[in-house]
Amino acid sequence: xxxxxxxxxxxxxxxxxxxxxxxxxxxxxxxxxxxxxxxxxxxxxxxxxxxxxxxxxxxxxxxxxxxxxxxxxxxxxxxxxxxxxxxxxxxxxxxxx
Numbered sequence: 001x002x003x004x005x006x007x008x009x010x011x012x013x014x015x016x017x018x019x020x021x022x023x024x025x026x027x028x029x030x031x032x033x034x035x036x037x038x039x040x041x042x043x044x045x046x047x048x049x050x051x052x053x054x055x056x057x058x059x060x061x062x063x064x065x066x067x068x069x070x071x072x073x074x075x076x077x078x079x080x081x082x083x084x085x086x087x088x089x090x091x092x093x094x095x096x097x
Contacts, residue, residue: 003030003049012054018062025062029053041088048084051077 005026009019019026033052041048055077 001046002034003046003053005030008050008053011050015054015057018057022062025057026053029056032056044084044088048081051081051084055081 005019005023008026008030009016015026030049030053033049033056037045037049037052039045055075058075058077059073
């Protein structure tokens, strides 16, 4: 099951205002993230895609102005992703393997 803009906003309702104002942003970010997330995540893949999408939007200028990013550059989403990567054994910093 792939993550859709509707399912993304249902899981992360804090992005609803951004999705309403910029209706193509979530879909285009999801498309980019889908290319980076490996199938090795198996049952967790959709969760990782959603978190990657949320982290990407939160780190964008829109997310920063909505105060979705901490002063140190981290987000709730990026912290959860880091923990999942550690548990999954990912070593490549630029790909969600």
